[in-house]
Every structure is written in C-alpha cells, then in structure tokens.
Amino acid sequence: MSELVTGEAVALELRPARLPSRALAVLLDLAVAVAVYVAVTIALMVATASLDVAAQTALSIATFVLVLVGGPIAVETLSHGRSLGKMACGLRVVRDDGGPIRFRHSLVRGLIGVIEILMTLGVIACVASLVSARGRRLGDVFAGTLVVRERVPFSSAGFMPPPPPWLAGRFSGLDLSAVPDDLWLAVRQYLARMGQLDPRVGWAMAERLAADVAARTGAPVPREVPPPAYLAAVLQERQAREARRAFGGASAEGTAAWAVPVAPAPPARPAVPTAPPPVPTAPPTAPPPAPPSPGGGLEVPRDVPPDRRPGTGFVPPA
Structure with missing residues (x-):
C-alpha cells in the first residue's frame, strides 16, 4: 500500500x-x-x-x-x-x-x-x-x-471479530489515556489477522499485547477473560469513547445512551368558559302569624263547625 x-x-x-x-x-x-x-x-x-x-x-x-x-x-x-x-x-x-x-x-x-x-x-x-x-x-x-x-482482491484479513456479549461494558472504568497509538495499532493488526496465525503463536502474541495494555492501564487482565477477548473488548471501549467524544456525548452504536430523553410536557388545554356563580338570595320568609283574638285565644275561622273548634279551657257559665 x-x-x-x-x-x-x-x-x-x-x-x-x-x-x-x-x-x-x-x-x-x-x-x-x-x-x-x-x-x-x-x-x-x-x-x-x-x-x-x-x-x-x-x-x-x-x-x-x-x-x-x-x-x-x-x-x-x-x-x-x-x-x-x-x-x-x-x-x-x-x-x-x-x-x-x-x-x-x-x-x-x-x-x-x-x-x-x-x-x-x-x-x-x-x-x-x-x-x-x-x-x-x-x-x-x-x-x-x-x-x-482499482480492483483489489478481497481479503477477510481486515475483519475484526467483536468481543463476547458478556464483556459489554466490563472495562468502561479503565484509564486508556496512557496507551500509546502504536500499541493500539498493534492490537488492531493482531485482531484483524489472528485468524491467519498459528493458534499457539497467536495466543502468545495476544498474551503479550494484553500484558502491555494492562501495564499501561494499571489494571490486570481478569483471569476468566481470554487475552484475545480482552483485547477486543478494550479496543471496542476505546472506539466507543472516541465516538462519544466526536459526537458530543451521544451514545455510540452498541453502547447505552448517556442521557435519558425527557418526555415533553403535554400542551395546556384551553380554558373552558364557565357560568358565573349564582348570587345568594335570602330564603323565603313565612307570613307573620295572625294576631291573637281579644279573648286571649287563637282566631278560629267562622266556617269551622262548633263541635270541631278547639277548646279554650274555660267552662261556660250555667
């Protein structure tokens, strides 16, 4: 090239x-x-x-x-x-x-x-x-x-396998600022060509590169993580950080979003005109009672028969 x-x-x-x-x-x-x-x-x-x-x-x-x-x-x-x-x-x-x-x-x-x-x-x-x-x-x-x-033969040497899904976000807390660019280039070249290498030679190269990356990050390689998977996960983490930095904090593809979108507030409904409150009115008053009769009792209508008129409590004279 x-x-x-x-x-x-x-x-x-x-x-x-x-x-x-x-x-x-x-x-x-x-x-x-x-x-x-x-x-x-x-x-x-x-x-x-x-x-x-x-x-x-x-x-x-x-x-x-x-x-x-x-x-x-x-x-x-x-x-x-x-x-x-x-x-x-x-x-x-x-x-x-x-x-x-x-x-x-x-x-x-x-x-x-x-x-x-x-x-x-x-x-x-x-x-x-x-x-x-x-x-x-x-x-x-x-x-x-x-x-x-213009016509270059296709080669699968440039394909880099993704890290295992169970390593997603595992190394998000690593400090990758001390890893030099030439070491990242060596990691990329190894991941792109590890399928063409002898298994023992490729494993030895992965162990050496993983040790170099771990020495620069200050965190050892986990024992349960194979060196090739560790290199792929760390490289993906670096690419995700660069993508977030380049796009102003937006989440990179395959990573979780940093900001949770807030749902917009519903639009305010227009005020419905209401009828004015009723004006309080005084309750209806009962008609005043009839004045007492001169005899001290209640006035009884004349059309009431005598036998049904209420008694006065007085006995008429003999």
Whole structure:
C-alpha cells in the first residue's frame, strides 16, 4: 500500500500498479491506436490519391500526431485516467494527492510518452518504472501522476471479530489515556489477522499485547477473560469513547445512551368558559302569624263547625 496525503490532510491507502499490469495496459492501448491509425491512413490514401507527395506526407504526419498522440490524451482526459487498456486491467491514473487528472496531466504524459514509449519501444518507461518505488515512468514524474489499481482482491484479513456479549461494558472504568497509538495499532493488526496465525503463536502474541495494555492501564487482565477477548473488548471501549467524544456525548452504536430523553410536557388545554356563580338570595320568609283574638285565644275561622273548634279551657257559665 502507498499512503497519499490529499489537500485536506487525509491519508489515502492506494495500491500502485506494477510494471506487468501497466505494460499489458499499454500494449492494449497501442493495439487499438495502431488499428485506428492504419484504418485512417488507408482511408486518407484512397481519398487523397490525386494530391502530390508533399500533401500526402503532411497528412500522414498529421494523422500520426492526432491518432497516436492526441487520441490517448483525449481518452485519458475524458475518462479521468481510464483508457481502454487500463479499464481492462483495472487501473486508473490519478494525481499525487489522489484526485482525478485533468487535461494538462494527460498532455504531459502523452508528450513524454512519445519519447519513452513510441520512439524507444518502451525501454525508458520500463527502466523508470523498475527504479521508481511506486512504479512511475517519466511521464508520471513530470505530470505529477500515479497509476493505481482499482480492483483489489478481497481479503477477510481486515475483519475484526467483536468481543463476547458478556464483556459489554466490563472495562468502561479503565484509564486508556496512557496507551500509546502504536500499541493500539498493534492490537488492531493482531485482531484483524489472528485468524491467519498459528493458534499457539497467536495466543502468545495476544498474551503479550494484553500484558502491555494492562501495564499501561494499571489494571490486570481478569483471569476468566481470554487475552484475545480482552483485547477486543478494550479496543471496542476505546472506539466507543472516541465516538462519544466526536459526537458530543451521544451514545455510540452498541453502547447505552448517556442521557435519558425527557418526555415533553403535554400542551395546556384551553380554558373552558364557565357560568358565573349564582348570587345568594335570602330564603323565603313565612307570613307573620295572625294576631291573637281579644279573648286571649287563637282566631278560629267562622266556617269551622262548633263541635270541631278547639277548646279554650274555660267552662261556660250555667
């Protein structure tokens, strides 16, 4: 892998194309260009048979320049670095910072390619590619480009197994600030490739890495936890902390949320108009009693029969 740094200071891991794949791509491009050149030359010879020799020679030179030089430049510019041969071989031309190439890059590559590929039959290009650490020919050096591989074989070496579920949150109280970055990188590389290692060698490496991590954290490795599971759990804890720090305290995937959401208060209901309270009124009063009769008793209506009238307690005189 070759590490390229973009303009935003982002490191890209790209695999440069080597000489065999680049040579095959160039041969395919040359075969197509020569076939087009021959077809165009024959058509011009038939069409310009009545012209003199000087005119035919000028047309031949113009055809050579346009087809064998301008053709590859135009194809690489329009396809952003993928000619027919490179598409067949899974290659692409990119800038030194990993960005797509433009017309000026293709122009420099094409003009220098006339000298190092066409005029010397590719000898200069092969020597330059073998000497360069990233397989660059002179056209790539002057244009600031690089040919990389787009189709990389898939490998399961980068898969890191997750820690056992019973270790979730077990090491949340560890102090991981003293663990250096190179030790974390070694742990990641071991977890990504432990399936390809011999079991005894892998176990010994896990014990050594676990001891180094435990020495930096100040807490020993629990006896009931295997070293590979310990490394996976500690690495997951570090990634969870970085995710929470990056997203402002939000919970990382697979971890519990730090803040409990509070349910919003229900909206206040509108006040229902009510009838005004009744005004208290005085209770109805009974009619005043009738005044007593002159004889000291109650006045009895005249229509009451004498036998039913109440007695006065006095006996009439004989």
